[in-house]
Amino acid sequence: MIAISFAVEGLGRREVFGKKGVLWVPTFKDMLTEKSIFRNKETLSPHFVPEHMLFRENEIRTLMEGLLPALKDQKPHNMFIYGGTGTGKTASSRTVIEKLVSEGSDRIKPVYMNCRVYDTRYKVLQKCISHFNPDFAKTGFSFSVLYERLLDWVEGDGDHIEAKRLIVVLDELDMVKDLDSLIYTLVRANDDLKKGSVSIVGISNKVNFKIRLDARSRSSLCEREIVFQPYNAMQLQGILKQRIKQAFEDDSVVDESGINLAAAIASAENGDARYALLLLLRAGELADSRKTRITDKEVQDARKQAEEDKAFEIISTLPEHQQIFLLALSSLSLDSQYHRLVEEGGERFYLSGETYEKYCHYVKKMGKEPRTSRWMREYIVELDALGLITSIQSGKGVRGRTTLVRLAYEPEKVRKIVESTLTGP
Ligand SMILES: Nc1ncnc2c1ncn2[C@@H]1O[C@H](COP(=O)(O)OP(=O)(O)O)[C@@H](O)[C@H]1O
Numbered sequence: 001m002i003a004i005s006f007a008v009e010g011l012g013r014r015e016v017f018g019k020k021g022v023l024w025v026p027t028f029k030d031m032l033t034e035k036s037i038f039r040n041k042e043t044l045s046p047h048f049v050p051e052h053m054l055f056r057e058n059e060i061r062t063l064m065e066g067l068l069p070a071l072k073d074q075k076p077h078n079m080f081i082y083g084g085t086g087t088g089k090t091a092s093s094r095t096v097i098e099k100l101v102s103e104g105s106d107r108i109k110p111v112y113m114n115c116r117v118y119d120t121r122y123k124v125l126q127k128c129i130s131h132f133n134p135d136f137a138k139t140g141f142s143f144s145v146l147y148e149r150l151l152d153w154v155e156g157d158g159d160h161i162e163a164k165r166l167i168v169v170l171d172e173l174d175m176v177k178d179l180d181s182l183i184y185t186l187v188r189a190n191d192d193l194k195k196g197s198v199s200i201v202g203i204s205n206k207v208n209f210k211i212r213l214d215a216r217s218r219s220s221l222c223e224r225e226i227v228f229q230p231y232n233a234m235q236l237q238g239i240l241k242q243r244i245k246q247a248f249e250d251d252s253v254v255d256e257s258g259i260n261l262a263a264a265i266a267s268a269e270n271g272d273a274r275y276a277l278l279l280l281l282r283a284g285e286l287a288d289s290r291k292t293r294i295t296d297k298e299v300q301d302a303r304k305q306a307e308e309d310k311a312f313e314i315i316s317t318l319p320e321h322q323q324i325f326l327l328a329l330s331s332l333s334l335d336s337q338y339h340r341l342v343e344e345g346g347e348r349f350y351l352s353g354e355t356y357e358k359y360c361h362y363v364k365k366m367g368k369e370p371r372t373s374r375w376m377r378e379y380i381v382e383l384d385a386l387g388l389i390t391s392i393q394s395g396k397g398v399r400g401r402t403t404l405v406r407l408a409y410e411p412e413k414v415r416k417i418v419e420s421t422l423t424g425p
């Protein structure tokens, strides 16, 4: 079959059409032989842990120092690691755990978990046991039985089975619902143990989260603290270059200025290496579909895409009425017959009052009761603060002062996302 393929600008994936414009679905074999600039895309995934963590030698060393007592059969220190997203906390801790495991001691037992999944004291304890004892039945135990089980396992039996140094690494620990009791339990376990120990390494993206802990948990957890600072543009360039060698067939497919641009964008976005790597991945996908190299243009477009994705994630979690308001505004923006709009600085703004009427129309169509226009004013402030719309006050014209609004993203895309969240997939 002869297929005409062309890249759809900005989509980052190829829409391939056969004759008569019918969508042509390739075979897996076709896809495998499609040329790509990537060698191994997975190395750009946020879950990838590189062999060498750049610029984190000190942090890794401090972490290792805190855990070193385990190798002298002493209790490792509790530690608290914090810093913004994408500053290498997870990857550094995983690196240190691997180093520790590679020491090959049967007594040292580090267990890593992400508290988005293990978000209660019960689940954390269960994970601590089942991680090392895969046969352990996961359900049906009361908390106290679970706790006793854990202590028994840590203590060993004194003859054949040695006592252990359990190190519980709790990533994103701010997600734990009963965090104070979890920390209290893990700390107290050491009083109940005759041998062995339990230590905590807590990790959080939320810099101010410590304040939420009660004083006792805080002082136990924060025995030692390690702060991960944001990366600067130079460091991000280094991280990108390291990854480019692994991710692409030939590292010359990425323009030096493209790397610098991605690094500069990510350093302005809180020095987030995850974001820098995401830009590189998306830019690479765009380059693949356009059959070009990665230049500034691909990086800029990747950024636009990433921003849109972020906005759409926010939209899909908004309260229903705010979503309907966005739907109303997108439908006004898409209505070519609609002329009562205002041009300000080359942008088309819509009257908030008319957007409200459209909103009421949609709400009623859904069989619901519209909120008052006072609520709508609140929505406008909130949606503006989230960067989803722009609102301005009109000058004193014929209509008097009124609020004008416009969508910050393409109306067609906004409408699609709202429709799909409101009606389900
Ligand atoms: N210093 C670094 N050297 C190499 N890659 C890094 C470095 N810091 C972060 N990364 C990469 O950036 C991404 C995000 O890092 P991660 O450890 O998940 O950040 P955090 O846990 O602080 O949000 C991962 O893909 C990680 O491999």
Ligand SMILES: [Mg+2]
Pocket: 089, 090, 091, 171
């Ligand atoms: Mg992390």
